[in-house]
Amino acid sequence: MVETTLDEILARNDRHVQSLPDDQFDDVQSGQAPAAVSMCCSDSRVSQTGMVDAVDPGWLFTPSTIGNQVRDLVDGEWVIDGSVLYPIAHTGTRVALVVGHTGCGAVTAALEAVQSGASDQPAGIEKWVEALVPIVEDGLNDDRIDSERKASLVDQLVEYNVDRQVEFLRASGDVPDAVAVYGLVYDFQSVYGDTNGRLYLVNANGETDPATLRDQTGAEHSDHVRRLDEI
Template sequence: MVGEDAQEHDDEVLEQLLGGNETHVDDLPSEHFSAVKTGQHPDVVSICCSDSRVPQEQMWGVDDPGTVFTPSNIGNQVWDDDDGERIVDGGVLYPIYHAGTDVATIVGHTGCGAVTTAYEVATGADEPGPRGVDKWIELLVPVIEEALESDLIDADADRETVINQLVEYNVDYQASFLRESEDVPDEVDVYGFVYDFQGIYGNEDGRTYLVNVNGETDPDVIADLVPDRYETSTHSLLY
């Protein structure tokens, strides 16, 4: 007998999930997983914010499986808390240590809700709850507090500008933590991006703007590090 709880599920969403997967299966080439069925060697580990508007693989134009290792959490944080000590999150370290990955990216996004909430808490608001959310906000608040005390954030600007400057500051902060960790080999390249779907950095929705290359954050210097056709993908709200 089917239980009462099972009968009350959302038929429409479940049907969309099942139908979407059926389309996915039908569209896959017959050998789609042949190269990765017994192992993975992703080119990059890309830690993104857990946000339904940020497509972790599509933003790179990736269709092949096994290319991008995609851990995520609220605020695209590269760390976790271990008995009061900040350590590099296992989702970032796993592909570096066990799958031959030697490039890491941190991808923030415009209008980030986690950064916004951390900003509100840092300026006097209560934590939003529940505890599983508060944990990650608490880890982010010190970053925001440091940012607000720096000369990189225009505290007198409108709220949208401040939030998006904080988004970029957080990307840089996370990149620095990763590069400075003894757990991350020196040969791992670390790149920071901000995914823009609100026209903050430019007028192309979905553009990832390169804001950090192995610790370099000056957009003019970064522009010299990439081919000329990608110069418009280098921009900063902090300079």
């Protein structure tokens, strides 16, 4: 297990401060207008700003939840989580990313709960695992999931969950039709290809056909398009 101390944390911040140009925050002193919002899975191995080289403050709004889930329960009703909805509703952001990742622990926990019929997590974690359980159950009954495929069941369900989260965003009346919603998987385990750290586009506004997705990215970035049923 990696360990740290308060001194190390503050020393790391010192290095961060020293790396910044004097005008780093000049353009965001009075507010923010991020170009995109990225709902990513909560995971120390997945850097939202790093994966898209977002070095400028204010460019990317970066909420995360267990299992990159875009919804939350409020008074018994599913609504879009305020962390992803805020920049869409208040800062004019018109690009939303749903970013899953290979080997997702949240999807693994939900799959284990489905297979065993039980889950034993602290309440704050269990809430999010329980929300993933019906998605995993649906995925296991979906033709897109094949236990005989080279990719693991967990990684196939990660991709399926990204599809569903995109669907939830697009179906919400709180998300304007003008918002482009892209589903991606961050691969750091060589599941989609040999280039670790690459984002793979698996869904664009509900479109999942790889050939059509490649038409949208163009030849320059066609290597960022792949779905597991192609492997």
